[in-house]
Each structure stands twice: as structure tokens, then as C-alpha cells.
Amino acid sequence: MMGCGKTTTAQILAKVLPGYTLVDIDSEIEKSTGKKISEIFLKYGEQHFRELESIKIRQFLQNNNQIISAGGGAFENPENRRRFLENSKVFFLKASPSTIYERIKAENHRPLLRKNFSIEKIAGILTLREANYKKANYIIDTDKKSPAAVAGEIMGVINANS
Numbered sequence: 185m186m187g188c189g190k191t192t193t194a195q196i197l198a199k200v201l202p203g204y205t206l207v208d209i210d211s212e213i214e215k216s217t218g219k220k221i222s223e224i225f226l227k228y229g230e231q232h233f234r235e236l237e238s239i240k241i242r243q244f245l246q247n248n249n250q251i252i253s254a255g256g257g258a259f260e261n262p263e264n265r266r267r268f269l270e271n272s273k274v275f276f277l278k279a280s281p282s283t284i285y286e287r288i289k290a291e292n293h294r295p296l297l298r299k300n301f302s303i304e305k306i307a308g309i310l311t312l313r314e315a316n317y318k319k320a321n322y323i324i325d326t327d328k329k330s331p332a333a334v335a336g337e338i339m340g341v342i343n344a345n346s
Contacts, residue, residue, distance in 0.1 A: 185277075259316050269321070324337050
């Protein structure tokens with residue numbers, strides 16, 4: 185889910201996992217299209233964005249030794265979810281709606297929150313997505329934790345399962 189610390193945690197992991205590279209799916213879409221995610225949503229709609237997202241996910245899941253940070257809606261697509269679960273260790277970074285709100289309230293680039301931005305709207309999105317998010321291999325609660333602490337927990341899981 186947006187605001188759970190995916191990007192920042194992934195950046196930390198990329199620094200501490202030797203031989204791993206970071207792939208941020210949203211950044212890759214922006215690079216390949218020359219457009220911001222918010223512009224793609226506005227001009228072409230969410231469905232077009234989700235198609236671009238799926239293409240990038242397929243592309244990057246073919247490689248090894250990567251930390252892939254995908255947008256909050258990527259795991260909603262059954263094919264994306266299947267690919268992630270078959271080809272990688274998937275971590276659901278979980279946060280409460282109030283924590284998410286506090287983390288992203290100053291941001292204005294979130295396409296799904298342009299209208300009626302509130303804790304209730306975040307809770308609604310989270311409720312719709314949580315059943316799929318819980319299919320992840322690991323769930324880590326990020327409330328009241330720094331991205332470094334979350335990265336440490338992920339490293340603990342990776343080391344315990346190596």
C-alpha cells in the first residue's frame with residue numbers, strides 16, 4: 185500500500201544486500217514513457233497504467249538478484265501476483281490508515297487520492313486490497329518503525345531462510 189515505506193525500505197536494502205539492484209516499477213514506467221505516473225493516470229487512465237505496470241513487472245521478474253518495489257495496486261492483478269509469488273519472496277509492508285495518512289498527507293502526486301483525501305479513503309483502499317496483500321510470503325507491520333528497522337526485519341527473514 186502507498187505510504188508503507190516500500191521505496192525507502194527498498195533503497196536501504198539495495199545498499200546492504202551485496203550484488204542486488206533496486207528496481208522501482210513506477211520509476212521504470214516514468215523512464216520508458218517520459219511521463220510522470222500522475223500524468224499517465226490523468227491522460228490515459230488507470231487501466232493503461234496497470235498495463236504498463238504489468239509489462240515492467242514481467243520484464244524485471246526475469247532477472248535475478250533484484251529488489252523490486254512495485255506500486256500498491258500491482259499485487260491486485262492476479263497475473264502479477266502469481267508471477268511475484270512464483271519468482272520471488274514477497275513482503276507486504278503493512279501500516280494502519282492513520283499512519284499512511286500521516287506519512288503521505290503532504291504529497292500531491294498520488295493519483296488515487298486526488299479527490300477526498302482522508303484516512304477513510306485510505307482505509308477503503310486498504311480494505312479492498314488487504315485480502316490480496318495477505319497472500320504475500322511475509323507480512324511486516326511498519327507502524328512506528330523507521331525504514332531502517334523494517335529493512336532490518338526483512339534482512340532477518342532473508343538470512344533465516346537462506
